[in-house]
Amino acid sequence: MTGRQWHPVLKLSWLLVVVGLFWLVGRTAFPTLHNANRTVERNESAQAVLPVVQVVDKAMRELWEQEGLRPAAPAGELTILRRLSLALHGTVPSLEEIRQFEADTHPDRLPRWIEEMLRDSRFADYFAERLTRVFVGVQREPFLIFRRDLFKSWMSDQLRRNRPYDQMVWEMIAQPGLWTGEPATNFITHGVIDKEPNPAKLTGRTVRAVLGQRIDCAECHNHPFANWKQRDFQGLAAFYGQVKLSPFGVEDDPKRRFRVTDRNTLEEQVIEPAVPFGEDWLTTRETFRQSLADWCINSENRRFSRAAVNRVWGLLFGKAWSEGAPYQVSVDDLPDPEEETSATPLVLDILAEDFVAHGYDLRRLMRVILSTEAFRMDSRAEIEDDQELQRHLDHWAVFPLTRLRPEQVVGAMLQAASIKTIDQNAALITRTVRLLREADFVREYGDLGENELEERSGTVPQALLRMNGKLAAEATEPNPFNATPRLAIASGSPERLLENCYLVTLTRRPLDEERSYFLGLWQETATRPDSRRVQDLQWILFNSPEFSWNH
Amino acid sequence: MNPIPLNRRQYLQWTCGTGIAFLLPTLSARAATLRGQERPASLITLWMGGGPSQLETWDPHPGTSIGGPTQAIDTRVSGLKIAATLPLMAERMDRVSLLRSLVSKEGDHERGTYFVKTGYRPDPTVRHPAIGAVITHQLSTAHLDIPAFVSLGYGEWPGRGGYLGDQYDAFRVVEAGQDVRNLRPRVGEERQQRRLAGLDVVTRAFRQGRAAQADKSLHEDTITRAIHMMTSEQLKAFELEDEPVERRARYGETNFGRGCLVARRLVETGVRAVEVTLPGFDSHANNFETQSLRAAELDVAFSSLLDDLVERDLLESTIVLCIGEFGRTPRINPLDGRDHWPNGFSAVVAGGGLRTGQVLGETDPSGEKTDPVRPIPVQDLYATLLRQLNIDPSLELITPIGRPLALCEGTPIPDLLPDA
Numbered sequence: 010m011t012g013r014q015w016h017p018v019l020k021l022s023w024l025l026v027v028v029g030l031f032w033l034v035g036r037t038a039f040p041t042l043h044n045a046n047r048t049v050e051r052n053e054s055a056q057a058v059l060p061v062v063q064v065v066d067k068a069m070r071e072l073w074e075q076e077g078l079r080p081a082a083p084a085g086e087l088t089i090l091r092r093l094s095l096a097l098h099g100t101v102p103s104l105e106e107i108r109q110f111e112a113d114t115h116p117d118r119l120p121r122w123i124e125e126m127l128r129d130s131r132f133a134d135y136f137a138e139r140l141t142r143v144f145v146g147v148q149r150e151p152f153l154i155f156r157r158d159l160f161k162s163w164m165s166d167q168l169r170r171n172r173p174y175d176q177m178v179w180e181m182i183a184q185p186g187l188w189t190g191e192p193a194t195n196f197i198t199h200g201v202i203d204k205e206p207n208p209a210k211l212t213g214r215t216v217r218a219v220l221g222q223r224i225d226c227a228e229c230h231n232h233p234f235a236n237w238k239q240r241d242f243q244g245l246a247a248f249y250g251q252v253k254l255s256p257f258g259v260e261d262d263p264k265r266r267f268r269v270t271d272r273n274t275l276e277e278q279v280i281e282p283a284v285p286f287g288e289d290w291l292t293t294r295e296t297f298r299q300s301l302a303d304w305c306i307n308s309e310n311r312r313f314s315r316a317a318v319n320r321v322w323g324l325l326f327g328k329a330w331s332e333g334a335p336y337q338v339s340v341d342d343l344p345d346p347e348e349e350t351s352a353t354p355l356v357l358d359i360l361a362e363d364f365v366a367h368g369y370d371l372r373r374l375m376r377v378i379l380s381t382e383a384f385r386m387d388s389r390a391e392i393e394d395d396q397e398l399q400r401h402l403d404h405w406a407v408f409p410l411t412r413l414r415p416e417q418v419v420g421a422m423l424q425a426a427s428i429k430t431i432d433q434n435a436a437l438i439t440r441t442v443r444l445l446r447e448a449d450f451v452r453e454y455g456d457l458g459e460n461e462l463e464e465r466s467g468t469v470p471q472a473l474l475r476m477n478g479k480l481a482a483e484a485t486e487p488n489p490f491n492a493t494p495r496l497a498i499a500s501g502s503p504e505r506l507l508e509n510c511y512l513v514t515l516t517r518r519p520l521d522e523e524r525s526y527f528l529g530l531w532q533e534t535a536t537r538p539d540s541r542r543v544q545d546l547q548w549i550l551f552n553s554p555e556f557s558w559n560h
Numbered sequence: 561m562n563p564i565p566l567n568r569r570q571y572l573q574w575t576c577g578t579g580i581a582f583l584l585p586t587l588s589a590r591a592a593t594l595r596g597q598e599r600p601a602s603l604i605t606l607w608m609g610g611g612p613s614q615l616e617t618w619d620p621h622p623g624t625s626i627g628g629p630t631q632a633i634d635t636r637v638s639g640l641k642i643a644a645t646l647p648l649m650a651e652r653m654d655r656v657s658l659l660r661s662l663v664s665k666e667g668d669h670e671r672g673t674y675f676v677k678t679g680y681r682p683d684p685t686v687r688h689p690a691i692g693a694v695i696t697h698q699l700s701t702a703h704l705d706i707p708a709f710v711s712l713g714y715g716e717w718p719g720r721g722g723y724l725g726d727q728y729d730a731f732r733v734v735e736a737g738q739d740v741r742n743l744r745p746r747v748g749e750e751r752q753q754r755r756l757a758g759l760d761v762v763t764r765a766f767r768q769g770r771a772a773q774a775d776k777s778l779h780e781d782t783i784t785r786a787i788h789m790m791t792s793e794q795l796k797a798f799e800l801e802d803e804p805v806e807r808r809a810r811y812g813e814t815n816f817g818r819g820c821l822v823a824r825r826l827v828e829t830g831v832r833a834v835e836v837t838l839p840g841f842d843s844h845a846n847n848f849e850t851q852s853l854r855a856a857e858l859d860v861a862f863s864s865l866l867d868d869l870v871e872r873d874l875l876e877s878t879i880v881l882c883i884g885e886f887g888r889t890p891r892i893n894p895l896d897g898r899d900h901w902p903n904g905f906s907a908v909v910a911g912g913g914l915r916t917g918q919v920l921g922e923t924d925p926s927g928e929k930t931d932p933v934r935p936i937p938v939q940d941l942y943a944t945l946l947r948q949l950n951i952d953p954s955l956e957l958i959t960p961i962g963r964p965l966a967l968c969e970g971t972p973i974p975d976l977l978p979d980a
């Protein structure tokens with residue numbers, strides 16, 4: 010027998026595997042840095058939003074004047090690029106992207122980049138997670154995570170196809186079917202308590218996520234301050250009274266009704282569906298849920314469009330519009346819409362109206378918000394007085410400093426540890442590592458859960474995690490999988506090295522004082538290897554306030 | 561601007577060298593050597609996450625239509641019976657006082673937790689601090705390098721600093737007794753100092769034109785505090801290695817048991833407020849099994865904690881409070897579960913010089929009357945605790961929205977305060 014002898018073809022395939030592995034590692038370690046301009050289609054979209062952007066800018070300007078505010082200067086374009094990248098992709102731009110952006114000499118490069126970023130699959134994925142939190146929260150049980158993942162990939166797909174927002178919401182509320190085959194039904198299954206969809210839970214969520222208001226407390230009593238009455242709550246909950254789970258998934262049983270037990274008499278009452286306002290928008294449909302969905306997304310229902318605009322503004326700025334003047338309330342606690350009068354409408358209402366008029370086009374809404382002057386304000390302002398500064402921030406005359414969400418911090422760290430853009434085209438290994446590390450880091454940094462837009466300052470545990478955590482260490486230690494050796498080898502001069510490190514982490518070049526400090530230090534310690542310098546510098550930049558704040 | 565933070569050794573070298581070492585606050589072990597009333601007072605909250613059933617713990621009604629299979633047993637206090645799920649605590653009821661008629665208006669977990677942790681109902685305009693944060697804000701914490709407010713265990717909503725600021729948020733340790741994570745620098749001393757010096761330069765650059773916004777972010781402050789903490793002897797309080805195996809076993813080898821033991825060590829070190837969470841009380845189905853399992857964990861840990869505090873003469877200066885976001889319905893639902901019930905639920909309070917053996921309020925054994933006899937608002941309980949900690953509950957602070965708010969809106973419960 011010559012069984013021990015390897016067939017030449019087998020030998021060859023082994024060789025191929027080994028060569029392939031080397032190639033993969035090599036590519037990850039030393040990606041080609043092509044500087045070629047991405048082909049950006051000439052886009053009409055940016056032009057199309059100009060009129061409404063001008064209306065918003067004008068309203069803002071008038072407000073600033075009225076309030077006697079001194080708006081900040083426009084921020085630098087790299088700063089805006091960083092904001093855009095954090096808002097739409099959840100990471101800082103890669104060195105590769107910065108180079109491409111700077112090589113793009115067109116005067117309208119920002120709008121064209123917004124377009125490009127919205128089309129990138131990172132946008133759909135990152136934003137899908139944000140919206141998934143809004144609609145089904147953060148569930149951690151393994152089985153629920155699976156359902157949530159299905160919902161999220163459905164959401165991601167909707168965003169990729171730019172499906173009108175009203176249709177997405179309609180489907181979530183009204184769709185029947187199996188939670189595997191019809192992932193939108195996981196909006197209903199997330200509201201299951203004890204194996205039954207819970208109308209109360211679903212109602213609270215619907216009002217918060219879809220209408221941007223809170224009705225939860227009216228479940229048990231008439232709210233002393235808000236307008237919601239217990240009857241309003243029960244009437245809305247009754248729309249979910251037919252829904253049940255069966256082997257066919259989420260179903261509506263025409264005979265089922267929502268029942269409540271009177272707390273005092275312990276009597277059971279059947280509640281018929283009823284809406285607290287907008288009775289005209291109700292339709293007669295096959296199922297209660299369909300009627301509710303129609304009612305929610307009715308174009309006259311200003312709560313629906315205002316809630317969407319407020320939330321999207323919040324996700325882009327890091328601070329919901331409602332958190333500023335005049336409401337100063339959290340994202341899902343909007344007051345009832347004011348009567349439309351001849352007076353200057355609120356920016357929220359201008360945007361909401363445009364959103365409705367353009368078919369609930371989420372991308373258009375983002376394009377509009379990202380093109381406003383307010384989004385491009387500098388976060389620097391020479392205002393000594395605290396209250397005065399707060400007034401400027403409340404009116405969006407100075408860009409607010411907001412803490413990055415944990416996903417953004419980890420995304421930025423991993424992106425800064427790579428030179429190439431980590432997107433769909435990145436090596437599988439890079440993306441997988443990113444996913445695994447992200448989950449751990451987010452948990453430890455303190456997942457903000459559903460209420461991501463709450464204003465929060467930094468904490469000691471976060472400082473400890475950034476300084477001493479595993480992820481930051483691995484991202485900066487010189488190894489073939491991160492940027493450290495490549496920056497050290499490829500940069501050439503110390504000046505260039507310093508600049509590249511700043512660009513890759515902070516998306517800016519060092520200031521003069523920073524330049525002279527680090528170059529001076531490097532000169533004193535000339536024997537140290539460059540990779541170690543890069544590692545130390547990356548550590549410093551990761552721990553700087555600038556890195557973990559949107560500014 | 562923060563100076564470059566030094567570690568303890570460098571601090572000492574520097575201060576001794578310049579002869580100003582007496583300016584340093586008394587460090588680490590001091591609090592631990594004080595006993596009885598001399599010590600800085602603390603609060604340990606045993607947080608029953610999900611809403612414990614009063615009927616299966618402190619307020620059973622066996623033999624009634626609402627009682628279920630839960631039995632009641634005699635306790636050290638004559639005439640007082642508690643659920644048979646808590647035999648060890650029954651032996652120690654003379655060391656605690658029991659409130660059976662707490663009332664809240666919040667029947668949702670998150671809102672209920674907010675209310676019971678802060679004494680205020682959720683309000684869209686202002687975020688209130690948890691009682692633990694109020695205590696750390698009002699009492700001196702200069703003796704501490706480690707956080708003054710610590711949350712142990714899997715609590716979904718650990719106490720927050722609210723309008724006092726996120727620096728008053730509870731420091732979270734999910735796995736009590738394990739190494740507190742991320743406390744060791746990744747590089748040697750000299751290199752770490754060089755990194756910190758560089759960080760100072762980059763931080764200054766960012767502050768130009770953003771000083772006020774940057775200060776509000778507390779970024780630099782947290783780094784300074786993190787570095788102090790990394791080099792502190794007091795970190796030992798988080799560890800359980802030098803606790804005898806038998807003692808650890810007495811508390812129960814559960815995350816909650818370890819949490820209670822760590823809580824004792826933290827309090828001994830001078831930490832002002834600790835919350836230890838025992839999750840899993842939300843028994844909408846299968847109530848009786850769920851509640852007894854949780855109660856068993858609670859029983860061993862709570863009783864051991866009390867014994868330990870007595871043995872070390874720490875109970876006089878430590879208030880222990882056992883409470884959850886609400887209780888559970890008298891009515892047993894078709895799934896053998898009990899639902900949320902904020903009208904008439906129980907809490908146990910011990911230590912800190914508060915009166916013991918008191919039983920306040922009662923609930924209706926038939927479950928028909930919603931309101932308990934002598935309803936006690938949670939605010940009154942907190943006003944009592946604050947008073948006992950020498951903090952004036954009616955003290956008003958100006959909140960960020962410019963509205964003055966009292967630390968607590970309640971009035972102290974005379975029955976719980978020691979005789980004047």
